[in-house]
Amino acid sequence: MSLLTVGTVAFDAIETPFGKTDKIVGGAATYIAWSASYFSKKVNIVSVIGDDFDMNELAELRKRGVDTTGIEVKEGKKSFFWSGKYHLDMNTRDTLITDLNVLLEFNPQIPAAYQGSDILLLGNIDPNLQLNVLNQLTTKPKLTILDTMNFWMTPSYKEKLLEVISKIDVLTINDAEARELSNEYSLVKAAKKILSMGPEYLVIKKGEHGALLFHENNVFFAPALPLEEVFDPTGAGDTFAGGFAGYLDKTRDISFENMKRAIIYGSAMASFCVEKFGAERLRELTHNDIEDRVKDFIDLVQFDIVLQD
Amino acid sequence: MSLLTVGTVAFDAIETPFGKTDKIVGGAATYIAWSASYFSKKVNIVSVIGDDFDMNELAELRKRGVDTTGIEVKEGKKSFFWSGKYHLDMNTRDTLITDLNVLLEFNPQIPAAYQGSDILLLGNIDPNLQLNVLNQLTTKPKLTILDTMNFWMTPSYKEKLLEVISKIDVLTINDAEARELSNEYSLVKAAKKILSMGPEYLVIKKGEHGALLFHENNVFFAPALPLEEVFDPTGAGDTFAGGFAGYLDKTRDISFENMKRAIIYGSAMASFCVEKFGAERLRELTHNDIEDRVKDFIDLVQFDIVLQD
Numbered sequence: 001m002s003l004l005t006v007g008t009v010a011f012d013a014i015e016t017p018f019g020k021t022d023k024i025v026g027g028a029a030t031y032i033a034w035s036a037s038y039f040s041k042k043v044n045i046v047s048v049i050g051d052d053f054d055m056n057e058l059a060e061l062r063k064r065g066v067d068t069t070g071i072e073v074k075e076g077k078k079s080f081f082w083s084g085k086y087h088l089d090m091n092t093r094d095t096l097i098t099d100l101n102v103l104l105e106f107n108p109q110i111p112a113a114y115q116g117s118d119i120l121l122l123g124n125i126d127p128n129l130q131l132n133v134l135n136q137l138t139t140k141p142k143l144t145i146l147d148t149m150n151f152w153m154t155p156s157y158k159e160k161l162l163e164v165i166s167k168i169d170v171l172t173i174n175d176a177e178a179r180e181l182s183n184e185y186s187l188v189k190a191a192k193k194i195l196s197m198g199p200e201y202l203v204i205k206k207g208e209h210g211a212l213l214f215h216e217n218n219v220f221f222a223p224a225l226p227l228e229e230v231f232d233p234t235g236a237g238d239t240f241a242g243g244f245a246g247y248l249d250k251t252r253d254i255s256f257e258n259m260k261r262a263i264i265y266g267s268a269m270a271s272f273c274v275e276k277f278g279a280e281r282l283r284e285l286t287h288n289d290i291e292d293r294v295k296d297f298i299d300l301v302q303f304d305i306v307l308q309d
Numbered sequence: 310m311s312l313l314t315v316g317t318v319a320f321d322a323i324e325t326p327f328g329k330t331d332k333i334v335g336g337a338a339t340y341i342a343w344s345a346s347y348f349s350k351k352v353n354i355v356s357v358i359g360d361d362f363d364m365n366e367l368a369e370l371r372k373r374g375v376d377t378t379g380i381e382v383k384e385g386k387k388s389f390f391w392s393g394k395y396h397l398d399m400n401t402r403d404t405l406i407t408d409l410n411v412l413l414e415f416n417p418q419i420p421a422a423y424q425g426s427d428i429l430l431l432g433n434i435d436p437n438l439q440l441n442v443l444n445q446l447t448t449k450p451k452l453t454i455l456d457t458m459n460f461w462m463t464p465s466y467k468e469k470l471l472e473v474i475s476k477i478d479v480l481t482i483n484d485a486e487a488r489e490l491s492n493e494y495s496l497v498k499a500a501k502k503i504l505s506m507g508p509e510y511l512v513i514k515k516g517e518h519g520a521l522l523f524h525e526n527n528v529f530f531a532p533a534l535p536l537e538e539v540f541d542p543t544g545a546g547d548t549f550a551g552g553f554a555g556y557l558d559k560t561r562d563i564s565f566e567n568m569k570r571a572i573i574y575g576s577a578m579a580s581f582c583v584e585k586f587g588a589e590r591l592r593e594l595t596h597n598d599i600e601d602r603v604k605d606f607i608d609l610v611q612f613d614i615v616l617q618d
Contacts, residue, residue, distance in 0.1 A: 089494060185398060188537045209518040212535060221532040221609045226521060228497045260612040291616050300530045301610045303569040307600050 002042040002116075003249045004141070005032045005242070006108050006133050007123020009047040009071060010080035013097075014277060016232050017088050024278040025057045027080065028123035028147070031235035034282035035242030035269045036121075037064035038290060039250040044114040046070035046133070048106045050077040060283070070111050074102045090230045091207065110136045118252075120144045121245040122168070123238065127152050127160040134167055143254045145170040146199075147241050150177050166198035169254075172241055174205045187212065191219070201259060203244070205237055213263055215256050222263045225271045225296055232277045236270040239282065243269030268293040311351040311425075312558045313450070314341045314551075315417050315442050316432020318356040318380060319389035322406075323586060325541050326397050333587040334366045336389065337432035337456070340544035343591035344551030344578045345430075346373035347599060348559040353423040355379035355442070357415045359386040369592070379420050383411045399539045400516065419445045427561075429453045430554040431477070432547065436461050436469040443476055452563045454479040455508075456550050459486050475507035478563075481550055483514045496521065500528070510568060512553070514546055522572055524565050531572045532609055534580045534602070541586045545579040548591065552578030577602040 012026030029047045036043045043066045051073055058068045083097040108129055120141040122130045130146060146168040152161045165171060171194065175187060182190035187204055191214035194202050202214040208230070210223040244266035248254055251261075268290060275281045321335030338356045345352045352375045360382055367377045392406035417438055429450040431439045439455060455477040461470045474480055480503065484496060491499035496513055500523035503511050511523040517539070519532040553575035557563055560570075577599060584590045 186537055186539075188535045206518070209515070210532070219535055219609060220612070221535070222612075223519070223530045223532065223610075226497045226528055226530070228495055230495075257613070261614050264612060264614060287617075294614060295616055298614065298616075300528060301532075303529070303531075303573060304566070305570050305573060305603060305607065307604055307607075308596075 001040065001118045001249045001252060002044060003036050003040040003119045003121060003245055004044045004046070004110075004114050004117035005029050005036070005121040005123060005245070006046040006130070007032060007125060007238075008080055008103065009045070009049050009053070010082060012081075012234060012278060013083040014232055014234050015085040016090065017086065018229075018231055019277070021277050023081070025054065026082065026235060026278055028235075028238040031238035031273065031279055031282070032121060032123060032242035032245070033061055033066045034064070034279050035239040035266075035273070036246030036249070037061070037066055038269070038285060038287070039243065039246030039265070041065060041250075042067060043246070044070060044111075044117055046108045046110060046114070048072045048074060048102045050079040050102050051075050053079045067113070070109070070114055072109070074105065077102045084234070086233065090233055108133050115139065118142045119245050119249045121241060122146045122164075123241075124149050127157055127164045130164045131160065131167075134164065143170065143248060144168040145172065145241065145245055147172045147238070148177070149173070150180055153177065153180050162197060168199055170201040170203065171199040172203040172205060172237075172244075174207070174237070178202075178204045188219070203263065205240065207233070207236075211240070211263055211267060213259055215259070218256060220256075220260045220263065222260070222267050223297070223300055224267060225293070225300065227271065227274065230274045233274050235279060236273045239273040239279075240266040240270040242266070264294060264297050265290070268297060310349065310427045310558045310561060311353060312345050312349040312428045312430060312554055313353045313355070313419075313423050313426035314338050314345070314430040314432060314554070315355040315439070316341060316434060316547075317389055317412065318354070318358050318362070319391060320362075321390075321543060321587060322392040323541055323543050324394040325399070326395065327538075327540055328586070330586050332390070334363065335391065335544060335587055337544075337547040340547035340582065340588055340591070341430060341432060341551035341554070342370055342375045343373070343588050344548040344575075344582070345555030345558070346370070346375055347578070347594060347596070348552065348555030348574070350374060350559075351376060352555070353379060353426055355417045355419060355423070357381045357383060357411045359388040359411045360384050362388045376422070379418070379423055381418070383414065386411045393543070395542065399542055417442050417445075424448065427451050428554050428558045430550060431455045431473075432550075433458050436466055436473045439473045440469065440476075443473065452479065452557060453477040454481065454550065454554055456481045456547070457486070458482070459489055462486065462489050471506060477508055479510040479512065480508040481512040481514060481546075481553075483516070483546070487511075487513045497528070512572065514549065516542070516545075520549070520572055520576060522568055524568070527565060529565075529569045529572065531569070531576050532606070533576060534605055534609065536580065536583065539583045542583050544588060545582045548582040548588075549575040549579040551575075573603060573606050574599070577606060
């Protein structure tokens with residue numbers, strides 16, 4: 001089984017109340033690939049970087065079964081760079097620098113060897129590029145998951161975003177974005193409207209408050225693990241998506257019941273991500289670590305009520 | 310089994326984006342009593358009202374097995390009155406009027422017939438009065454639950470609040486209050502500090518984001534039900550506490566496992582409360598309604614993962 005993801009591979013410089021980093025490797029596709037690599041046998045990345053990138057980072061990903069041939073290297077150009085500073089509550093941040101660099105010319109090309117990937121996870125990029133990727137695929141993936149953000153809900157992009165949303169199976173957005181996209185405050189009403197736009201499934205990410213999965217008239221809620229310390233939330237949403245997609249790929253089952261499990265595994269991966277800067281924690285996990293963390297989720301929500309009918 | 314609660318019985322006037330009420334019956338002890346009456350055989354209230362109160366309201370409570378002899382009626386005085394207006398998001402509100410009236414002279418007296426109540430639920434009032442109640446009890450209840458709020462965490466009251474907290478078994482507060490009381494942002498760290506202040510159990514209410522139960526090194530999370538519409542959140546926290554305490558009283562089991570169940574039942578009762586103005590919805594429930602709602606909670610969080618060890 002294989003997972004194809006299209007998204008950014010970038011440099012980040014992050015400042016939190018706990019410390020700050022120099023340029024470290026970030027970008028949605030990086031977090032997705034590291035996270036999914038614990039589940040998927042093969043993760044295919046399509047992205048773009050400059051020749052300033054540390055190519056050892058790609059070698060590290062290849063060691064984990066990630067195919068990086070779809071990462072275009074632009075000679076003489078610089079990689080996408082983002083810098084941000086988190087506030088004390090870790091829920092809000094200021095963007096200090098956004099240097100799009102190579103991202104301005106990103107025109108994703110799907111290598112022939114990536115055709116036939118079972119699951120497609122479109123990371124948060126311009127919906128025009130997401131559509132472009134969909135149009136290049138010779139076989140429809142078994143499942144297409146799309147991540148996006150509020151920036152693409154503005155008038156210049158909204159029409160394209162709605163077009164791509166109408167073509168995918170699972171949409172993942174946060175609660176503020178769900179409200180903005182639907183113009184409904186109630187997440188239940190928002191979900192109904194968004195599901196009517198095309199997707200079979202909607203995942204609403206609520207950060208420290210967990211995640212909701214909507215499908216037809218069903219709803220599933222997965223908590224976030226209450227943590228002593230959130231060290232750096234950067235990439236947690238992408239790590240969640242990578243774990244979610246990777247688990248679905250590994251288990252070859254895209255039923256609602258299995259999506260619930262995938263959300264728990266994605267949440268477990270995200271809970272590791274925030275423990276260290278960037279994707280550092282995602283490089284050192286064992287399968288036992290992941291199973292132990294999933295057990296924490298089970299313990300967190302498990303109760304035993306026998307209903308009297 | 311019996312439940313003793315001490316708290317306000319009041320008039321409220323509520324305005325929400327959906328409409329507004331004239332003076333309707335409110336107050337923590339009202340919500341607690343209605344909610345607990347679906348579980349406890351006997352609910353004993355201690356409170357104070359003026360002679361402007363609608364005595365039929367007390368008769369309604371008595372029909373449900375609530376003993377109202379501990380509600381002192383002050384002749385020629387007015388009942389406590391609160392008026393508030395909710396913002397569009399329903400999470401924030403402005404207080405328009407607070408007329409303490411009889412509450413200024415509230416000096417709770419525990420009737421002899423209330424001695425020996427199995428569970429004591431101290432509603433949110435001045436910690437001096439909460440201590441006064443504890444001192445009047447001739448037998449220690451099997452479980453003492455205390456609700457409070459940020460107002461009592463200010464310098465004038467904090468010492469007394471800490472004294473009463475050191476004497477009770479279960480503390481229920483919201484997330485902002487837990488952070489204020491502990492001076493810790495992380496709820497896990499906050500819970501550790503608060504448990505070291507005396508209580509065996511801490512319930513942190515997060516409104517639409519659910520509730521956490523902490524005990525020793527264990528934590529349990531109960532979601533709030535995602536609702537299409539929150540019509541009026543007034544009293545939801547008290548309704549939660551009433552259902553929680555009532556369920557523990559009915560089942561005669563104060564273990565951690567049973568507290569988890571009690572939190573689910575409390576959350577179910579709170580989910581009804583917000584569907585109509587004030588305590589209206591709590592007057593018309595059947596046991597089937599409650600069991601159906603608890604089933605919704607089970608469906609919401611239930612997943613089935615077999616760990617590979």
